[in-house]
Amino acid sequence: RFQAFVYFAVNLQTIACGIHYLASVFLAASPKFVCNAPGNVSAVLVSNFSDSLIENVWKLWAPEDGYILAQTENGEIWELNKCSRYRRNNSFDLTYIFDGDKTRFLCSDGFLYDQTNIKSSIVTDWNLVCDREWLAKLSQPIFMLGVLIGAVLFGDIADR
Known part of the structure; x- marks a missing residue:
């Protein structure tokens, strides 16, 4: 019973992380x-x-x-x-x-x-269009780099 509780608690966290990782699809949307x-x-x-x-x-x-x-x-x-x-x-x-x-x-x-359809996004808030369009596309790799660095640092700290 305890292992089933831990299993579902871990899976609930992975669903939340997956939603968080895909948030840039909506946060960096580019309207007309x-x-x-x-x-x-x-x-x-x-x-x-x-x-x-x-x-x-x-x-x-x-x-x-x-x-x-x-x-x-x-x-x-x-x-x-x-x-x-x-x-x-x-x-x-x-x-x-x-x-x-x-x-x-x-x-x-x-x-x-x-x-x-899109009231606000990082594209509209910071005018990431035309010659600055690459900055909006850079948001996801920077986020994933932060996840990598956080996993390495906090993973080691959590094991101590």
Whole structure:
């Protein structure tokens, strides 16, 4: 009876450890994202869908489809891509097709994330996207290295 109790107690711990080891699958999840437009957005256009809030276009936009078109309050038109954004020069029409001059900018104002399914993760909290994406993927190996070091150190201490 005692051995059966110990057996089930040890197995309960292994289930908890397994769940803990797989937590990075959920903690490092990467939602859809685009560069943030500078200033306040007054209108958004994705393909043929127009809205005043960028939060409403996530269900229609896929990263493979191209960009999200945003108009700021000062009238500037921005093409928001995943890792860069373009300002349309001398354009005041919110149309998806544009053949004019564009200026490329980096994402210095942060990113906009689709929070429909993922409210928060290490990717959204620390902006681990584009050139910093490798840091999110590094979280699991660092965790496992900590498990290895802890097993070696505390395993020896527990045996004394």
